[in-house]
Amino acid sequence: MLLDTYGRTATDLRVSLTDRCNLRCTYCMPEEGLDWLKKTSLLTDDEIVRLVRIAVTRLGVTEVRFTGGEPLLRPGLVSIVARCAELEPRPDLSLTTNGIGLERVAPALRDAGLDRINVSLDTIDPEVFRRMTRRKRHDDVLRGLAAAREAGLAPVKVNTVLMRGVNEDEAPDLLEWAMENAYELRFIEQMPLDAQHGWKREGMVTAADILASLRTRHTLTDEGANERGSAPAERWLVDGGPYRVGVIGSVTRPFCHACDRTRLTADGQVRNCLFAREETDLRAALREEGSDDERVAELWRAAMWGKKAGSGLDDPSFLQPQRPMSAIGG
Template sequence: MPPAADAPLLVDRHGRVHRDLRISLTDRCSLRCTYCMPAAGVPWIPAHDALTTDELVRIAAVAVAQGITEIRLTGGEPLLRTDVVDVVSRLAALTGPSGRPEVSLTTNGLRLPELAGPLAAAGLARVNISIDTLRRDRFRTLTRRDRLDDVLAGIAAARAVGLSPIKLNVVAMRGVNDDEIVDLVRFAVEGGYEVRFIEQMPLDAGHVWSRVQMVTGAEVLAALRSAFDLVEAPGRGSAPAERWVVDGGPATVGVIASVTAPFCGACDRVRLTADGQLRSCLFARTETDLRTVLRTGGDDAAVAHAIRRCLAGKRPGHDIDAPGFLQPDRPMNAIGG
């Protein structure tokens, strides 16, 4: 839903209107994906530094009042937060110039068999579920956990309660799962899901990302065209995925080529970490401390001012290809997707 004509908008100095707030509920995760986190995990955010639910909802309320129309809950694994259903309920009840925001969630799916129903009842609109392989042995190697059946059960649970569309996120990796690209699309088409292939980004905790090992969006499309007829879907807008209609539809497949074909010029996202730091970009090297604004008595106007100050410093692009590019200090699990 577009903002009303008189809505206060969050506009950066490049003219991009921000309508999408990504909120990380926790930096903890129940898997240890090799491209994200070492086997032993990483130092976690101390509990006293994490936003309380009241603080999180208050920041979101200010952002919605400023024109945010979509809230995506991320992590880590957001379903590890014990009060996640209450969080969804409170966020879904917020109102702004364009009405209530759409609340969605990105998850590894492990807790969806027990939580999909309560989350849908609380107002969750849809889910993105990560699944990089359909092979149990490979899943165990990739995630260091033997939980593929639980992920598949979570996908089925989301479908059973009507969370739609269900998007399946796949990080394509050379020599790891790039031989499953076609199989994953067939699985999604048969189940009524949309699979989205994501170029691996330099956001791993070990800082071992290699562009040479990354499977590009162009390579993904070449693999798909060997098995399917693809027609580009219109109306991408600010969405990160370039979508393609598969074999005449209705199924579609998405490709998020953040590295080789960045879409920074249409970016409408801003990110709030679990410890209350606002980031204008996934690859930002600076953050705006909203937690301190709240805990030192700042009112809603002060929160709004801090949000706008953060966006005022947003760069035109992430500059991954620039000679001086530096990977963010925080890994993906601590930033939130």
């Protein structure tokens, strides 16, 4: 098992398939993009599947989420999903994507064994989308969402980040749009993981701000936020149900005490926390001549054993990770 010194067990694996992305969201990366990882440094499809197999069969992982960058840019995505779905015991398989290209591949992902999907969309206004992402792809995302719903990848979850002076006034409209389309909306506080290191706490739209905005039109009933365990989202019934909305307050309402995640970057580094500044190289172990699965598993266990009690966001000495979110994986 992937235990740490605080008694937590990691059963949820986040696997980044690429650091590349076809959007340039202002809270993530600069307009010109970033220096992408070299192809030779990326894990191969076989290496990804091997690491997932080690995690599932030797380390107690039960949930695997594929992320990026933008995972739909990974040519072998469908095959990776299919091969992971054949593992015993079979893990729960999910994907986080910006939705561009999802219209084409959603049925194939379902047939490969994908169980659930999250699509990032911060606005229902095409012009605001263009300003936030620096791309005119709003319609592509909407079509991708509809295709995922029609393919049966339910519940289709929509991840939204609100920014002051940009889209912070859209919270109620986004919720009503999501309910009309049978999507489950989850607001996420903006986190200090931008490549530009321009995040400032005082400029963040907080979970409290989001809930206050939603309550201008709707009644929210707490589903038991204090009992959410390792789930990142506090969930609320909207107007008595059945629809729900989630709020992930990673900064102001952290859930570190029950975190059950372990993270694998596209170049094969284990991160025991989203905000960690240290990594453990599994790629090198995989590529050593004669390397065996137990050697890799031991390195992974050691990496998780050293996990800190919390993210450190409340510490005045907090420093952002050197890698931005696009290179870490969501």
